[in-house]
Amino acid sequence: AQTVTQSQPEMSVQEAETVTLSCTYDTSESDYYLFWYKQPPSRQMILVIRQEAYKQQNATENRFSVNFQKAAKSFSLKISDSQLGDAAMYFCAYKGSNYQLIWGAGTKLIIKP
């Protein structure tokens, strides 16, 4: 069975600096999708970025980018120029051949002003 591991329960970063959140996963599949979701205190789950495993190019969305290492089964999220509004729980999720999402436990990101 697939698993998703986020080893950092909490991270903090100074405003305007860069932070990287880690995610590793375990799978025997070769074709899958990976996602990062943001959950602010409002509880709403917001898609930040997604990566298709067959694409070698790392996905980028404005200040958010990923470092996808397929062989290492690693999918880290880099947030550049951190802003106060980035403070939230961040969840990594995997979607494989059964089309269901498997979620990591989340990382709480704190932004220091």
Add this chain to the structure above:
Amino acid sequence: NAGVTQTPKFQVLKTGQSMTLQCAQDMNHEYMSWYRQDPGMGLRLIHYSVGAGITDQGEVPNGYNVSRSTTEDFPLRLLSAAPSQTSVYFCASKQGFYSNQPQHFGDGTRLSIL
């Protein structure tokens, strides 16, 4: 456009009581699902539906029932609430089961069982 709407946002129940969490979407999505979110854990799938009249169990279905009589609505029922069901519940939808588009989430229902 409302997206996915969950009601209520908060609820407190006593052990043994029953209740229904409501979920409605206005995007004509075929696929809908219910998750629970507990501290220190990722979201876990309770039940899902690939279309009206079709439901199936997820990872943690025990203690919960669902039905899907219309495309728009996917209520989650707790028949006899237990303290272990204290959690935040999320409803989500996407176009179809095989769609690779991301799911749309509701704002969640925080449920406390005393």
